[in-house]
Amino acid sequence: MNALEVEHLVKRFGTVTAVDDVSLTVREGETFGFLGPNGAGKTTTIRLMTGVLTPDTGTVRINGIDIHRHPLDAKMQMGVIPESSTVYGDLSAEQNLHLSGKMYGMSRALRNTRIDEILSQLGFAEKRHSPVNTFSKGMKQRVSIACAIIHRPKILVLDEPTSGLDVQSRRLVIETIRHMNEQGSTIFLTTHNIEEANTLCQTVCIINKGKIVAMDSPERLKKMFDTTQSVEVSFDRAVTRDLFVAEGIIRAEPCGDKWRLYTDNPDRVLKYLVLRAERESLGITSLTTTGPSLEEAFVQITECA
Amino acid sequence: MEVPLSVRGILVITEKNMRLYYTKPPVLMFGVLFPVFMFFAFFVGRHLDLATYFPAFLAMMLFFTASSVGPLITPWEKREKTYERLLSYPVTQDSIILGDVLAGAIFGIGISLLVWIVSAFFVPVTIMYAGMFFLAFILGTLSCAALGVLLAAPASNSPPNVMIFSNLIRFPLIFISGIFVPLSEMQGWALTLAYCSPLTYLVDLFNAAMIGTSALSPVVDGGVLIVVFGGFILAARFIQQRNMMKGM
Numbered sequence: 001m002n003a004l005e006v007e008h009l010v011k012r013f014g015t016v017t018a019v020d021d022v023s024l025t026v027r028e029g030e031t032f033g034f035l036g037p038n039g040a041g042k043t044t045t046i047r048l049m050t051g052v053l054t055p056d057t058g059t060v061r062i063n064g065i066d067i068h069r070h071p072l073d074a075k076m077q078m079g080v081i082p083e084s085s086t087v088y089g090d091l092s093a094e095q096n097l098h099l100s101g102k103m104y105g106m107s108r109a110l111r112n113t114r115i116d117e118i119l120s121q122l123g124f125a126e127k128r129h130s131p132v133n134t135f136s137k138g139m140k141q142r143v144s145i146a147c148a149i150i151h152r153p154k155i156l157v158l159d160e161p162t163s164g165l166d167v168q169s170r171r172l173v174i175e176t177i178r179h180m181n182e183q184g185s186t187i188f189l190t191t192h193n194i195e196e197a198n199t200l201c202q203t204v205c206i207i208n209k210g211k212i213v214a215m216d217s218p219e220r221l222k223k224m225f226d227t228t229q230s231v232e233v234s235f236d237r238a239v240t241r242d243l244f245v246a247e248g249i250i251r252a253e254p255c256g257d258k259w260r261l262y263t264d265n266p267d268r269v270l271k272y273l274v275l276r277a278e279r280e281s282l283g284i285t286s287l288t289t290t291g292p293s294l295e296e297a298f299v300q301i302t303e304c305a
Numbered sequence: 306m307e308v309p310l311s312v313r314g315i316l317v318i319t320e321k322n323m324r325l326y327y328t329k330p331p332v333l334m335f336g337v338l339f340p341v342f343m344f345f346a347f348f349v350g351r352h353l354d355l356a357t358y359f360p361a362f363l364a365m366m367l368f369f370t371a372s373s374v375g376p377l378i379t380p381w382e383k384r385e386k387t388y389e390r391l392l393s394y395p396v397t398q399d400s401i402i403l404g405d406v407l408a409g410a411i412f413g414i415g416i417s418l419l420v421w422i423v424s425a426f427f428v429p430v431t432i433m434y435a436g437m438f439f440l441a442f443i444l445g446t447l448s449c450a451a452l453g454v455l456l457a458a459p460a461s462n463s464p465p466n467v468m469i470f471s472n473l474i475r476f477p478l479i480f481i482s483g484i485f486v487p488l489s490e491m492q493g494w495a496l497t498l499a500y501c502s503p504l505t506y507l508v509d510l511f512n513a514a515m516i517g518t519s520a521l522s523p524v525v526d527g528g529v530l531i532v533v534f535g536g537f538i539l540a541a542r543f544i545q546q547r548n549m550m551k552g553m
Contacts, residue, residue: 013551052392053549072310072395080393084386090325102317103394105310147390 318404371413375453
């Protein structure tokens with residue numbers, strides 16, 4: 001069964017078509033990544049899907065329920081984490097969670113049990129009574145996520161949930177998304193972090209200028225759009241770009257204290273590097289090869305469109 | 306399933322508004338302090354018959370208190386970006402509007418009742434028709450709260466701008482609504498202006514209920530307040546829906 005069906009969604013703001021005939025399907029239990037550059041129409045699509053905005057044309061069905069015909073029933077199935085950590089700063093974490101639970105019609109007893117569970121799962125049980133205004137950005141985002149999952153939604157919609165978070169908060173958020181997915185929730189996720197989409201999502205959809213330009217599994221997208229691989233190398237002393245002028249190296253880019261060499265023949269490049277290092281008396285401090293990246297595929301797709 | 310969900314949404318939103326916005330400085334300033342100071346400014350040392358003017362004062366108090374919460378909520382929520390989450394909950398925009406109106410109305414009733422009770426110790430307040438007084442209180446507070454929500458409808462995400470705009474509308478109304486100059490003493494364009502203000506009908510209805518004299522029939526006053534309430538809600542709904550068509 002499909003958890004989410006979007007058909008021919010169109011939304012115009014004046015003369016600008018923000019979402020242009022978007023259709024997609026998310027299967028039950030799937031983690032679906034929705035990627036696109038800034039201004040591509042991701043957030044507008046999410047707002048249309050979650051009933052925040054009304055489309056000019058098109059339909060959105062949540063577990064078979066049309067969200068614009070039966071908004072309340074459809075919204076009951078969902079938990080939504082908007083782009084910013086949208087919680088009430090004057091209320092405590094616990095009060096925010098109670099408010100959210102009441103919105104979903106949960107009884108006080110059920111709310112109390114669930115709040116205890118979530119607070120310890122997301123690691124802020126000891127701060128449950130503190131006003132959210134006093135929290136860090138990462139903590140606020142955790143409260144925002146907690147508010148969205150309090151009723152164990154069948155579909156969790158997240159708009160850039162890890163944007164601007166520190167490493168610990170980001171890991172916790174990703175773990176929570178994984179946990180919700182393991183518990184049976186379908187996940188619809190937008191992110192700027194391509195690696196995140198690569199590791200979390202079974203299907204990735206790329207939107208550009210309001211239109212869907214690619215939709216497939218991350219591995220297939222990578223293969224479809226990029227056959228280039230790369231070799232990352234660092235030496236015990238600084239080298240110039242001239243070192244990497246050789247057959248088989250398509251281009252070389254400095255990457256921190258390393259160089260990333262793009263190639264379609266990594267074996268040849270590895271051998272060249274070892275030989276050249278020996279000749280120049282350079283010590284290789286690290287050497288890694290990576291396959292085609294989703295990021296490269298993303299860049300190619302969005303630049304082509 | 307939709308109807309009980311809608312009702313629950315209205316009640317939860319009302320409770321949220323009461324918890325969050327009643328103690329915000331603009332609400333306390335324009336909803337409580339301002340009408341009290343206006344009362345002192347006009348009545349202290351002027352040897353006016355307080356009992357005669359008390360219905361008008363009560364109407365002014367109700368008008369300011371009930372209409373002070375609504376203008377703050379939507380711009381505040383838009384600025385804090387909580388409005389989007391609110392819309393993603395199982396509530397409709399109508400539930401949000403009615404929740405905002407109810408929060409304003411309860412604030413208006415609470416503060417005005419408190420002032421009325423305290424005033425009763427100093428002013429010989431009489432109520433000739435208790436039923437009509439109760440009806441005037443309810444209709445008045447709902448109409449004024451709906452006005453507050455309407456004032457916030459075209460809102461930006463800047464609460465100060467909306468408060469300034471709402472005061473630009475609210476302040477002139479108290480001078481043309483028979484509070485300081487009774488309707489019976491108004492003539493010509495002043496009287497025409499007075500009939501354009503919903504506050505006029507509330508003042509007149511309070512006069513009818515408390516001291517038994519009114520310029521218009523209480524049925525007309527009540528009818529106008531009902532129409533005004535419905536009109537304000539529909540206008541707020543229309544403007545907010547139009548705003549949503551343009552985006553958040």
